[in-house]
Amino acid sequence: MTSLENRKPAPPAAGAVTPAVRATRSGPPSKPAKKKRTRRGSFWGSVLPPIVIVALLVVIWEVGVSVTGVRPQVLPAPSRVVVEGLERADIIWGHTLSTLQVTLIGFAFSLIVAWIIAIAIDFSGVLRRGLMPLLVASQTIPIIAIAPLMIIWFGFGLLPKILVVALVTFFPIVVGLIEGFNKADRETSNLLRSMGAGRWKEFTFVRLPSAMPSFFTALRISITYAVVGAIFAEYVGAQSGLGIFMSTQKNAFRTDLVLAAVAVTAVLSITLYLLTFVIERLVIPWSFKERKARGDR
Amino acid sequence: MSTPKIQLVGLQKEFDLGGGESRHVVDDVSFSVQPGEFVAVIGPSGCGKSTMFNIIAGLELPDAGEVRVDGQNAVGQREHFAYMPQKDLLFPWRTIVENGALGLEVQGMPKKKALERSKQFFHTFGLAGYENSHPYELSGGMRQRAALLRTVVQGREILLLDEPFGALDSLTRIEMQNWLQGVWSEYSWTAVMITHDIREAVYLSDRVIVLTARPASVRLELEIELPRPRELSLVTSPEFVAYEEQLIEVLHEESRKAFAQQNGAHS
Ligand SMILES: Nc1ncnc2c1ncn2[C@@H]1O[C@H](COP(=O)(O)OP(=O)(O)O)[C@@H](O)[C@H]1O
Ligand SMILES: [Mg+2]
Numbered sequence: 001m002t003s004l005e006n007r008k009p010a011p012p013a014a015g016a017v018t019p020a021v022r023a024t025r026s027g028p029p030s031k032p033a034k035k036k037r038t039r040r041g042s043f044w045g046s047v048l049p050p051i052v053i054v055a056l057l058v059v060i061w062e063v064g065v066s067v068t069g070v071r072p073q074v075l076p077a078p079s080r081v082v083v084e085g086l087e088r089a090d091i092i093w094g095h096t097l098s099t100l101q102v103t104l105i106g107f108a109f110s111l112i113v114a115w116i117i118a119i120a121i122d123f124s125g126v127l128r129r130g131l132m133p134l135l136v137a138s139q140t141i142p143i144i145a146i147a148p149l150m151i152i153w154f155g156f157g158l159l160p161k162i163l164v165v166a167l168v169t170f171f172p173i174v175v176g177l178i179e180g181f182n183k184a185d186r187e188t189s190n191l192l193r194s195m196g197a198g199r200w201k202e203f204t205f206v207r208l209p210s211a212m213p214s215f216f217t218a219l220r221i222s223i224t225y226a227v228v229g230a231i232f233a234e235y236v237g238a239q240s241g242l243g244i245f246m247s248t249q250k251n252a253f254r255t256d257l258v259l260a261a262v263a264v265t266a267v268l269s270i271t272l273y274l275l276t277f278v279i280e281r282l283v284i285p286w287s288f289k290e291r292k293a294r295g296d297r
Numbered sequence: 298m299s300t301p302k303i304q305l306v307g308l309q310k311e312f313d314l315g316g317g318e319s320r321h322v323v324d325d326v327s328f329s330v331q332p333g334e335f336v337a338v339i340g341p342s343g344c345g346k347s348t349m350f351n352i353i354a355g356l357e358l359p360d361a362g363e364v365r366v367d368g369q370n371a372v373g374q375r376e377h378f379a380y381m382p383q384k385d386l387l388f389p390w391r392t393i394v395e396n397g398a399l400g401l402e403v404q405g406m407p408k409k410k411a412l413e414r415s416k417q418f419f420h421t422f423g424l425a426g427y428e429n430s431h432p433y434e435l436s437g438g439m440r441q442r443a444a445l446l447r448t449v450v451q452g453r454e455i456l457l458l459d460e461p462f463g464a465l466d467s468l469t470r471i472e473m474q475n476w477l478q479g480v481w482s483e484y485s486w487t488a489v490m491i492t493h494d495i496r497e498a499v500y501l502s503d504r505v506i507v508l509t510a511r512p513a514s515v516r517l518e519l520e521i522e523l524p525r526p527r528e529l530s531l532v533t534s535p536e537f538v539a540y541e542e543q544l545i546e547v548l549h550e551e552s553r554k555a556f557a558q559q560n561g562a563h564s
Contacts, residue, residue, distance in 0.1 A: 187382050187383070187384060187386060188386055190351065190354075190356050190380070190382065191380065191382050191386055192403060193356055193375065194354050194355075194356060194375055194378065194379070194380035195375075195399065195400040195403040195404060195451065196375055196376065196403055196404050197403045201403055205399070205402075205403060206388070209388065209390045212390075284390065286389050286390045286431055287389070287390070289431065289433070290389045290431065290433045293433040293434065294433065
């Protein structure tokens with residue numbers, strides 16, 4: 001029996017952990033420093049290539065514009081986009097905040113609705129059969145047609161924009177959650193029931209935590225939709241926001257400012273997208289570690 | 298003889314496959330388990346062992362027949378049994394000590410107390426030092442011990458183990474059997490264990506029950522009268538080998554039937 005107790009997984013790299021260090025730890029041996037280096041390496045490995053490609057495209061664009069002498073109303077040079085954009089940085093920043101507000105409020109609303117629907121469906125087969133077709137149908141509504149109507153119905157305020165954002169983002173979250181809840185299979189359900197769990201405990205102890213990885217995957221997909229949805233809703237009509245800014249600048253043939261707003265949108269989307277990873281690691285650190293351990297072995 | 302801990306009387310189970318078809322899985326299964334007895338159940342794969350377990354554990358209802366615990370009807374009752382499923386089903390979001398405490402928490406014990414109770418078993422289960430590890434950090438054998446710990450911690454009267462070592466490589470499995478044998482002689486739980494390993498069945502149990510091909514019924518009951526505690530060297534003794542041979546013969550006959558059944562169904 002003693003031989004079993006002392007069995008611990010072999011350290012990933014030989015020689016990196018001294019016996020003395022291992023003896024002082026109560027848990028499994030610490031990961032050697034070499035691992036950290038590869039992780040940082042893979043971070044730059046995934047960040048560097050897109051940066052290089054984007055930089056390359058910008059250079060080609062800049063050179064192309066100055067060689068062909070194309071008019072800036074048609075295609076401004078990237079340098080011009082940056083210079084003109086920076087000149088109006090205050091204005092663009094104000095619009096960005098409006099868009100961010102619409103995005104976040106709309107997305108929060110969407111999240112609440114999606115969670116309620118998904119939990120209700122998880123608990124009731126009748127609701128699933130009744131609601132799913134409606135939810136799918138909601139996704140076939142052309143947003144181009146519905147967004148202007150929303151403004152007619154609800155005015156130029158926040159409400160129609162929140163609704164548009166929610167409409168384009170709630171569905172992936174609902175589907176991600178439902179699929180996530182069902183990751184807990186029959187055997188797991190049997191285990192919990194054998195312990196005396198009813199449906200609610202089964203949900204809180206297993207179905208909810210098992211759904212978290214799928215939830216975050218869905219979150220990532222829909223947060224990018226949320227930004228696009230917000231901008232589209234503003235484009236149709238708003239008092240402020242990147243959408244209405246793009247619309248007015250387009251009408252004034254200020255292609256450079258439209259593109260500056262596009263660049264800001266991209267940065268905004270990517271930031272929110274990356275933020276989901278941060279939140280995921282804070283909320284479900286186990287998922288990240290588990291995936292990594294599986295990949296390593 | 299004292300009242301049996303468990304009595305199965307004429308259990309029947311048929312599954313509705315839809316489209317008017319059904320599958321008869323359990324047919325008139327009857328046997329008893331004495332208090333403190335370790336019974337191994339073997340049978341061809343797909344014969345209905347897990348289904349029988351689900352019925353005993355109160356997770357499925359039998360179409361006919363009865364499950365009795367201490368002589369009382371216990372059909373559909375779950376509180377007597379601690380159930381260890383085929384897969385370890387350790388939750389990746391829980392540490393090992395938290396996984397161990399799962400059953401107690403589900404039953405409403407305050408988390409702190411449940412964790413303490415769970416911790417007490419770590420030494421016996423060869424998991425000391427791994428309380429705060431996560432399942433992915435453990436080897437297959439350790440995970441299985443953690444799953445067994447989670448089962449035992451609940452302190453229920455009867456353990457139902459569904460192929461607890463089925464997923465392990467043969468060396469680890471032998472190590473685990475040896476270990477379980479040792480722990481057993483200390484605790485003497487009442488237990489029923491499904492296995493497809495004849496050697497494991499003889500080595501660990503007081504009695505082996507062989508089930509027929511589907512629909513499962515009891516084909517043979519064999520008392521294993523080998524002294525305890527059992528040493529690994531026992532495996533090569535003539536008595537042990539004689540038990541094995543007896544079981545191999547019957548089991549293979551049933552396996553051939555099950556095989557023919559499957560091929561018949563596919564052609
Ligand atoms: N819920 C169910 N519905 C329909 N068929 C089932 C169900 N559960 C098990 N079966 C069938 O019953 C048979 C026995 O299954 P099982 O008890 O898991 O076998 P074993 O554990 O002996 O391998 C299999 O053919 C399986 O497909
Ligand atoms: Mg089975």
